[in-house]
Amino acid sequence: MIESTITICNKAGLHARAAARLVAVASQFSSSVRIGTEKLVDGKSILSLMMLAAGKGTVLNIVVDGGDETDALQAIQALVDNRFDENE
Known part of the structure; x- marks a missing residue:
């Protein structure tokens, strides 16, 4: 973990x-992904993520557990750092 x-x-x-x-x-990884602030939610559930109401500047905790946890965390971090591949 x-x-x-x-x-x-x-x-x-x-x-x-x-x-x-x-x-x-x-979802590309077998590891479980939990994301949130005080309460962690399933990072593979769009509804759970939407409930976080995370605006710009929100710091989220992420816990990844499983055989490919390092790769999963790196991929998620890259996506977030790349602003979710959106043009702003």
Whole structure:
């Protein structure tokens, strides 16, 4: 199990399209992905991610657990750092 933080840096925050991209990336891995602030939610569930209402600048905790946890965390971090591949 590895833990880290990610900061939502895109202008619109973790909106529907960004959440869908995050779910798509997380779902490529067998590891469990949990994301949140005080309460962690399933990082492979778009509805759970939308409930976080994470705007720009929100710092989220992320916990990844499984055989490919390092690769999963790196892929998720790259997606967030790249502003969910959106033009701003």
